[in-house]
Structure formats: C-alpha cells, structure tokens
Amino acid sequence: MDSEIPAPLLAVLERREMLTQPVRAALGSLPWRLQVVGDGREIIPEGFRPTEVCLLLDGMAADMRYLASGDRQITTLHVPGDFVDLHGLFVKVLDHGVLALTDCQIAVVRHEDVRRAMLDDPAIADLVSTMIARGAAIQRTWIVCMGRKDPVRRIGHLVCEMSARVLAPRHGQGHRFEFPITQAELADLAGLSVVHTNRALQELRATGLVAWQGANVVIHNWTSLATFAGFDPTYLGLVQDAG
Amino acid sequence: MDSEIPAPLLAVLERREMLTQPVRAALGSLPWRLQVVGDGREIIPEGFRPTEVCLLLDGMAADMRYLASGDRQITTLHVPGDFVDLHGLFVKVLDHGVLALTDCQIAVVRHEDVRRAMLDDPAIADLVSTMIARGAAIQRTWIVCMGRKDPVRRIGHLVCEMSARVLAPRHGQGHRFEFPITQAELADLAGLSVVHTNRALQELRATGLVAWQGANVVIHNWTSLATFAGFDPTYLGLVQDAG
DNA sequence: CGTCTTCTTGATACGATTCAAGACGGGTGG
DNA sequence: CCACCCGTCTTGAATCGTATCAAGAAGACG
Numbered sequence: 001m002d003s004e005i006p007a008p009l010l011a012v013l014e015r016r017e018m019l020t021q022p023v024r025a026a027l028g029s030l031p032w033r034l035q036v037v038g039d040g041r042e043i044i045p046e047g048f049r050p051t052e053v054c055l056l057l058d059g060m061a062a063d064m065r066y067l068a069s070g071d072r073q074i075t076t077l078h079v080p081g082d083f084v085d086l087h088g089l090f091v092k093v094l095d096h097g098v099l100a101l102t103d104c105q106i107a108v109v110r111h112e113d114v115r116r117a118m119l120d121d122p123a124i125a126d127l128v129s130t131m132i133a134r135g136a137a138i139q140r141t142w143i144v145c146m147g148r149k150d151p152v153r154r155i156g157h158l159v160c161e162m163s164a165r166v167l168a169p170r171h172g173q174g175h176r177f178e179f180p181i182t183q184a185e186l187a188d189l190a191g192l193s194v195v196h197t198n199r200a201l202q203e204l205r206a207t208g209l210v211a212w213q214g215a216n217v218v219i220h221n222w223t224s225l226a227t228f229a230g231f232d233p234t235y236l237g238l239v240q241d242a243g
Numbered sequence: 244m245d246s247e248i249p250a251p252l253l254a255v256l257e258r259r260e261m262l263t264q265p266v267r268a269a270l271g272s273l274p275w276r277l278q279v280v281g282d283g284r285e286i287i288p289e290g291f292r293p294t295e296v297c298l299l300l301d302g303m304a305a306d307m308r309y310l311a312s313g314d315r316q317i318t319t320l321h322v323p324g325d326f327v328d329l330h331g332l333f334v335k336v337l338d339h340g341v342l343a344l345t346d347c348q349i350a351v352v353r354h355e356d357v358r359r360a361m362l363d364d365p366a367i368a369d370l371v372s373t374m375i376a377r378g379a380a381i382q383r384t385w386i387v388c389m390g391r392k393d394p395v396r397r398i399g400h401l402v403c404e405m406s407a408r409v410l411a412p413r414h415g416q417g418h419r420f421e422f423p424i425t426q427a428e429l430a431d432l433a434g435l436s437v438v439h440t441n442r443a444l445q446e447l448r449a450t451g452l453v454a455w456q457g458a459n460v461v462i463h464n465w466t467s468l469a470t471f472a473g474f475d476p477t478y479l480g481l482v483q484d485a486g
Numbered sequence: 487c488g489t490c491t492t493c494t495t496g497a498t499a500c501g502a503t504t505c506a507a508g509a510c511g512g513g514t515g516g
Numbered sequence: 517c518c519a520c521c522c523g524t525c526t527t528g529a530a531t532c533g534t535a536t537c538a539a540g541a542a543g544a545c546g
Contacts, residue, residue, distance in 0.1 A: 147434025191390025235338035
C-alpha cells in the first residue's frame with residue numbers, strides 16, 4: 001500500500017535486533033503492503049506455499065497444527081517484530097498454520113524482494129538466518145518445558161519469556177505487559193486441558209509471583225519467578241549478550 | 244586431519260539435500276578435521292560459544308538440556324548428515340548441549356571457513372539456512388507430538404520420522420533400520436518416565452505395526468504406522484517435494 | 487563367572503482429563 | 517437502560533493416565 005512510509009517496519013524490527021545503517025537502509029527500501037487480520041482468523045493456512053513473508057507489526061499470533069483427532073497444538077507465539085513465516089523462504093511448504101490471536105497488523109513482503117536484499121547485502125541474509133535460528137531456540141526451550149516441567153512452571157516460564165520478548169527485561173524488577181491469550185489457547189500451547197490450565201493458572205497466581213487478570217499480566221518479582229520456573233534467557237539471545 | 248579427502252563429507256550431505264555442482268565444489272574444498280566422540284560423551288557442552296560447526300558423519304547424537312532438578316530433556320536427535328550446531332553460526336551462545344548416543348564421527352569445520360563459503364556462493368548460505376529451517380520444523384513437529392499425542396503414538400511418530408530421515412521412505416512397504424537409543428534416552432526425549440516408556444513400547448509392539456528389539460527397528464507396515472501415529476512427512480521437506 | 491547396564495514387572499499414589507454445570511462479563515438488540 | 521446471549525472463566529466429581537518406588541530378569545562385557 002504505502003511503501004513510502006517504511007518507518008513502522010523498521011521500528012518494530014529494531015525492538016529485537018541491532019541494525020547497522022546499511023541494513024536499516026536496505027530494509028527501509030523494501031516494498032511492502034499492510035494487511036489486517038481479525039482476531040481468530042488464519043493469517044496463513046497449514047500446507048500453504050508462501051511467496052511472501054509476513055512481519056507482525058501489531059497484535060499476537062500463533063503457529064499451530066491440527067491433528068486428525070481435531071485437537072490442535074500451538075507451537076510458538078509471535079509478538080510484534082516477529083516474522084511469522086520467515087522459513088518459508090527456504091522450505092516450500094509450510095508445515096503449520098498461523099492464527100491471529102488478536103486483531104493483527106502485518107507487513108507483507110515478497111520473497112523475491114527479500115531474496116534480492118539478501119544477495120545485495122549478506123548482512124540481511126545473516127539477519128534472516130539469525131531470526132530463524134532464534135525462533136528454533138524458542139521452540140527448543142518450549143520442548144523442554146513441555147517434557148520436563150509441571151504445568152505451573154510451564155506457564156510461569158511462558159510468562160517470563162513473553163515478558164522478555166515484549167519488554168526489555170529488567171531483572172529483579174516488576175513487569176507489566178499485555179498477554180491477550182485465552183485459557184483455551186493457553187491449553188493448546190501448554191499441551192493441557194482447559195480445566196487443568198485454569199487450575200494451573202490459579203496455582204501460579206497463588207504463589208504471589210504473578211497477577212494475571214484478563215489480558216494484563218503483572219510480574220511482581222521477576223527474579224523469583226524466573227528461578228521458580230527455571231527460566232534462563234540465554235536462548236533468546238537478547239542484546240545484553242554483546243560478547 | 245585429512246582435508247584432501249572430502250568425499251565422506253559430501254556423501255553424507257547428499258543423502259539429505261540435492262547439491263548443484265558449484266555447491267559440491269565449494270563444500271568439497273572446505274577444510275575440516277575428523278573428530279571421534281565416544282558413546283555417552285558430550286560433543287558440545289551447554290552454554291558453549293562455538294567457533295566451529297560439527298557435521299555428524301556417523302553415529303547418533305542428541306540435543307539436550309539439563310534442568311536444575313537434574314532432569315534432562317532431549318530436544319532433537321541427529322543422524323549422519325545433520326549439522327548438530329549449525330545455528331551456532333548465528334547465535335553466539337548455544338542454549339543446549341549435544342550428547343553422543345553412540346560412538347560418533349564428526350567433521351569439524353571452522354565458522355570462518357563456512358562464512359567465507361556463504362559469501363562466495365549464496366547457494367551455500369541458502370543451504371545453511373534451509374538446514375536450520377528444517378531442524379526447526381522437526382522441533383515444531385515434536386512439540387505437537389509432546390503436547391497432543393499419547394505416548395504410544397508419540398513414539399510411533401518418532402519411528403516414522405527416524406526411518407524417513409535415515410532411509411529414503413518407500414510408503415506402504417516394510418522398513419528396517421538401526422535406532423540405537425536406550426529406553427532412558429527415549430524417555431528423556433518423549434517427556435516420560437522410563438517405566439512408562441517401556442510400557443508404551445510394549446503397547447506399540449503389540450499393535451504389530453513395529454518390531455523393536457535392541458537397536459533394530461522393523462516397520463511392518465509403514466502406511467498403517469504413519470496413519471496410526473498421525474505422521475505427515477511434509478515437514479521433513481524431502482526430495483519428493485520437487486514442486 | 488560376576489558385575490553392570492538395560493529392560494521389565496507389580497503396586498501405589500498422584501496428576502490430568504473428562505463430563506457437567508454454573509458464574510462472570512462484554513456486547514447486542516429491544 | 518435492561519434483558520439476553522455468547523464466549524470465557526471457574527468449580528466439583530469421577531475416571532483414567534502417568535510417575536514413583538521397589539525389585540527382579542535379561543543381556544552385555546570383562
């Protein structure tokens with residue numbers, strides 16, 4: 001629509017990655033269009049063969065897969081600044097669908113334009129690969145939570161992660177952030193029943209570490225919650241890691 | 244050691260990806276050294292800052308993370324042809340360790356050499372990104388299995404996947420392959436106790452779809468097993484997908 | 487032959503799912 | 517403004533699944 005206003009695209013990416021000036025320039029000149037997807041609608045259907053990538057500008061989305069049984073499993077959450085289907089540049093068929101958990105605003109960029117930018121500046125190619133690798137690390141961590149953490153810690157870990165991905169983490173301090181996910185969606189993410197998710201949430205609130213009402217999550221003591229949930233932010237590769 | 248004999252490196256990679264002649268040439272000229280890691284030893288420790296990538300030539304390895312409780316969770320298995328730490332090119336600190344599940348032979352290549360090859364030929368950069376993206380798809384699929392599949396199907400799915408990754412899948416036919424994993428390791432992979440893993444295995448064998456004794460797995464009816472376990476190979480992006 | 491690891495089994499306790507139903511809250515139409 | 521409706525959250529009770537504990541059997545290895 002309005003490729004003459006690249007600001008939001010850059011602004012949202014810079015929350016996540018440190019961008020050099022040439023990279024900023026290259027990203028800023030990428031043609032893109034805005035797309036709006038309503039709460040509960042599919043951004044990308046499972047099995048799609050994408051020719052574009054989608055950068056989430058606003059809202060929350062989830063990668064998800066349906067089973068033959070009718071069950072579904074959410075594999076990752078996406079927050080503004082995430083490309084929801086970046087790996088579509090490298091694998092032809094998407095193995096999951098992407099669901100809008102809220103009303104979402106998306107910047108859509110054609111594969112060929114991204115590929116050209118990657119060829120023109122290898123730093124762009126690096127950025128793309130880094131984002132894919134980070135997404136994989138998040139999934140890996142979630143496997144650990146699903147396999148070896150009880151539901152309360154599992155959700156506690158999720159709260160830590162989402163707060164770190166949405167905000168700049170300030171350890172030891174309180175955090176407040178918006179987490180507009182229903183308990184049914186949380187259940188499909190955590191691999192639990194809705195009923196049990198509800199009870200795990202109550203238990204988590206009962207620890208006093210977290211207040212969670214509606215879409216508002218308040219972490220009263222970040223460090224204690226991280227310790228309780230076994231959250232180690234290494235895998236997020238955030239900026240403090242300048243080594 | 245012997246960078247004048249690149250054949251095994253290429254041979255093992257070509258089981259997985261279709262390589263063009265220039266890519267073959269570039270990979271063939273990469274300097275590398277052979278490393279041998281014994282059964283049960285760590286190939287890479289958790290939290291390592293790698294300066295090299297490791298290509299598994301022979302054996303089986305597992306990405307894994309320890310929890311404070313002493314529990315551990317395996318997040319992915321690696322078979323010959325997999326780079327076990329390719330994402331180390333893009334993230335500085337590895338968020339997991341890599342464990343040799345058998346005696347392993349590994350080709351070690353320095354990051355700087357891989358990076359040079361990526362710059363010289365963007366097709367190499369693409370190959371690297373594709374392998375990372377495929378690894379992520381495998382993890383995503385495992386999240387689905389852990390969250391929404393009962394233990395029997397979970398292990399059944401794993402058998403399908405490993406057979407597809409080790410062999411060229413021939414649907415509807417029987418398969419035999421080596422799967423040298425202990426039940427304790429399987430438990431840490433599936434997020435189960437050892438006892439329950441044992442019982443799930445017995446139940447899987449009782450279906451008659453799979454025979455599994457020691458390191459030898461025989462799939463009697465691939466299609467039935469895939470249906471039973473809900474295995475859809477799309478995510479592996481194997482060669483049949485030439486679209 | 488003995489020792490160690492891996493596999494197997496039974497019994498018990500706990501955790502999670504399921505079913506069913508009610509409470510709450512936001513939005514819509516009368 | 518109120519009544520209603522629908523989606524979401526919450527609760528209780530019964531059932532099933534899974535972990536845990538403990539011990540024995542089967543192999544592998546020296």
